[in-house]
Amino acid sequence: MARLINNRWAELALVTGLIVLAGLLLPSNYYFRVGALVLISAIAAVGLNLLLGFAGQVSLGHAGFVGIGAYAVALLPTHWGVPTLASIFLGAAFSGVLALAIGRPILRLKGHFLAVATLGLGILVAMVLTNEARITGGPDGMPVPRLELLGTRIRAPEAWYWIAGGTLIISIVFAQNLLNSSTGRALRALHDSEVAARAAGINVARVKGIVFSISAVYASISGSLLALLNGHITPDTASFLNSIELVTMVVLGGMGSLVGSLVGAAVLVILPQALTVFHEYEHLLLGSFIIAIMIFLRDGIVPTLRKALLERKAPEDRV
């Protein structure tokens, strides 16, 4: 049982199973839209988890990269006729390179300073998107040309649900690959002791830059899918609130748990939708719920459940 819970294939099977099962059960376009939003958010959360949960580096500006990915699929096809698929990759590449360039100086900072610096980065992106109204449409945003595959325009939420699901699974496979390598061990090591990591020959600045860059690529791809799903985009995508929401997904689902990122995304996307029936109490209830989870499931939802399950099953395992 312990084997199964810690196994990467089990993790992958669980996520795939959940996506397929939900995909078969969802009754209407509305639910597919919510489902697609969950999966798209989970992609960014998985990436942020690599940075925050595994490497222990805070970013309060990751929505900035979501914004870059979102505007890449809006701006490039609209103004320069770049195909949408290529735009997704160009946005991701730009995000990755930008993160690598600014990551070096920023990631030298620790704790609050790192938080504030990344916060500044997110705000900067949102500001540029708002102010360059001539090409971005300013605060009102702009329409996003639909993705065309094999001559058909993809606009059905159901199609986006499956595209996002496939992308999430690939994202998780890449994250698992990384974690199960010397780079992955290095980034987890520096979380616990930078001095021991450096003594072991790990170039901490380099590894932090790499994981920051990878997480930026994840955020950017998530942003592109979000823009394509919605068909319209505003600078709010890159807002500080969205950055905080991403961090909350990671922490709530469980730092250092890839499945946790999907669970965290599901909670933060579905719950507000479910709570709308309570009208003015919606935010109060959502806040209380998050506080309750953090009090009772300190390590996040998935790690706490896993621990409980392992403890219950432990005697059996020893036989």
Place this chain on the structure above:
Amino acid sequence: MSLLNPISLLSVSNIGISFGGIHAVDGVTFETSAGQIFSIIGPNGAGKTTLFNLISGVYRAESGIVMLGGEDVSTLPPEALAARGLARTFQNLQIFFRMSALENVMVGAHVHEKRRALSHLFGLPSTARENRGTRDAAMALLERLHLAGVTNRSAGSLSYGQLKRLEIARALASRPKILLLDEPAAGCNPTETAEIDEIIVEVAKSGVAIVLVEHDMKLVMGVSDRVLVLTQGRMLIEGTPEEVTNAPEVIEAYLGTGLPTMEASHD
């Protein structure tokens, strides 16, 4: 003693650093070569750990030079020194607590692994091969340090004695030329101390230059080729265990009683 000695792997000359006007290490000079066990002893606060931090690049020396295999490495960061074959353990454990015992040791092999983040991300066969090699070597080290039973346990759940040995295993995983051990036997029971003693001698025999900081005089006098006595950041004396034991300044420094537990070293 010549600092240009071609066989000296590590040579430290006239090194010093101060914190808030206090000279934590002041004008320390020594050198050591492959296969030697060089010990540094001295009372609490003498500057032994600070000296290790200077040598391993955690602190940058305000004066003096550190040479590794003939190269001036005084200004290099720790990771660059690790790449040149320097490994160390920490007096106040620096363990990767969220990783398993095995993974902790695997991290130690980092200097021998390829820096190809992209092939890691894509999980290319070369990565799997590299993982296997690193894992096998780490398993062998866990076995050697009597930690095979806790291979997949989270390091956070290990006992103090086990963590001390885990640090040694992690340092050895880099297959170092020079190994700095800061009180490897502190807090260990006599059986564990004897095991660590044995490993230190074995590692030195394999050609590694060992620099050892240790309070256990029996261990130090038993295994060392040379001993340096540090007090208040300065060198009191450097010589063979016998020379150090009989030196008048040492006897004086220890208030005429000789080195504590000195008796034990002769049995």
